[in-house]
Amino acid sequence: MEKKNIDWSNLGFGYIPTDVRYVSDFKGGKWDEGVLTADSTVTISECAGTLQYAQTCFEGLKAYTTKDGKIVTFRPDLNAERMIDTCKRLEMPVFPKERFLDAVDKVVAGNAAYVPPYGSGATMYLRPYMFASSPVIGVKPAEEYQFRLFATPVGPYFKGGAKPISIRVCDYDRAAPHGTGHIKAGLNYAMSLHAIVEAHEQGFDENMYLDAATRTKVEETGGANFMFITKDNKFVTPKSGSILPSITRRSLMVVAKEYLGLEVEEREVLFDEVKDFAECGLCGTAAVISPVGKINDHGKEICFPSGMNEMGPVTKKLYDTLTGIQMGTIEAPQGWIREIKVTE
Ligand code: PLP
Numbered sequence: 001m002e003k004k005n006i007d008w009s010n011l012g013f014g015y016i017p018t019d020v021r022y023v024s025d026f027k028g029g030k031w032d033e034g035v036l037t038a039d040s041t042v043t044i045s046e047c048a049g050t051l052q053y054a055q056t057c058f059e060g061l062k063a064y065t066t067k068d069g070k071i072v073t074f075r076p077d078l079n080a081e082r083m084i085d086t087c088k089r090l091e092m093p094v095f096p097k098e099r100f101l102d103a104v105d106k107v108v109a110g111n112a113a114y115v116p117p118y119g120s121g122a123t124m125y126l127r128p129y130m131f132a133s134s135p136v137i138g139v140k141p142a143e144e145y146q147f148r149l150f151a152t153p154v155g156p157y158f159k160g161g162a163k164p165i166s167i168r169v170c171d172y173d174r175a176a177p178h179g180t181g182h183i184k185a186g187l188n189y190a191m192s193l194h195a196i197v198e199a200h201e202q203g204f205d206e207n208m209y210l211d212a213a214t215r216t217k218v219e220e221t222g223g224a225n226f227m228f229i230t231k232d233n234k235f236v237t238p239k240s241g242s243i244l245p246s247i248t249r250r251s252l253m254v255v256a257k258e259y260l261g262l263e264v265e266e267r268e269v270l271f272d273e274v275k276d277f278a279e280c281g282l283c284g285t286a287a288v289i290s291p292v293g294k295i296n297d298h299g300k301e302i303c304f305p306s307g308m309n310e311m312g313p314v315t316k317k318l319y320d321t322l323t324g325i326q327m328g329t330i331e332a333p334q335g336w337i338r339e340i341k342v343t344e
């Protein structure tokens with residue numbers, strides 16, 4: 001299969017339509033069998049639940065070309081499970097796990113020419129999503145839904161790639177206790193847009209959200225979880241009921257412990273402790289591990305010892321090991337890698 005003529009190494013994190021996407025409709029209480037289509041547009045009622053009351057959710061995962069030329073996805077079963085949790089919380093119908101995995105396989109195989117080559121620095125981002133497609137005017141769940149999944153080749157989420165970013169402590173809250181911070185609802189991202197525009201205007205790459213109840217504990221950013229390395233090389237990551245359970249973060253906890261022999265702590269992290277950590281990073285599918293060099297707390301700077309030019313040494317080892325597992329140069333734990341069969 002011949003790859004598309006794309007300048008892979010210079011891709012940003014943007015949308016490039018690919019050849020096929022998957023669509024399945026939920027009507028009369030059940031999902032239809034689903035199809036691949038070349039049509040990248042969606043037509044729905046002006047009164048659709050997604051448009052009026054934001055009944056919509058999504059997932060994000062990636063496909064990679066391994067060193068030996070296979071195309072693989074990374075722990076897609078966990079995305080399927082998280083979408084099920086999200087749908088239950090939003091009163092949306094569950095899209096079955098096996099069907100989710102089948103849709104991922106089909107969309108990746110159908111767009112194999114767009115999966116960036118090994119070593120190019122780019123990957124294929126997959127965006128499964130679901131929305132209420134039928135009309136609702138009283139505030140209630142819709143009757144009909146659409147599940148879709150498209151693919152787009154992407155480069156690094158933050159412009160500089162693996163270069164450290166600077167973030168600010170945000171005065172807006174991302175998620176309430178007992179709210180929707182732990183699921184991947186579109187509404188969590190809508191409310192973060194003002195905060196991210198403001199952060200960018202002030203010269204920061206991202207927002208660090210604190211817990212809404214006490215504003216003393218580290219939560220996450222708009223699109224990634226936090227990881228910290230202590231001065232004595234422990235891996236520390238915040239535990240909270242109002243952050244997204246990142247698949248990358250859960251994987252890094254295993255990598256840190258089993259591959260690098262680090263002590264791992266998943267616990268509440270006070271903002272007051274942050275100045276004492278040796279390294280800080282953002283982790284997520286889009287972010288991979290993006291090192292944080294500096295945190296601005298209302299004019300007061302916390303500068304990590306690794307500086308603004310390169311990742312800290314432990315973050316680098318975690319990054320190399322995680323991406324090595326994803327790209328097939330390091331043996332993966334059982335069940336983490338799903339190979340996609342591509343027939344020409
Ligand atoms: N936190 C938020 C708010 C996110 O949007 C994401 C991205 O999916 C993550 C964390 C990272 O999660 P994952 O590693 O599963 O991509």
Ligand code: COI
Nearest residue numbers: 060061223284285286287
């Ligand atoms: C992902 O990492 O997949 C996300 O959904 C985060 C988003 C900011 C792109």
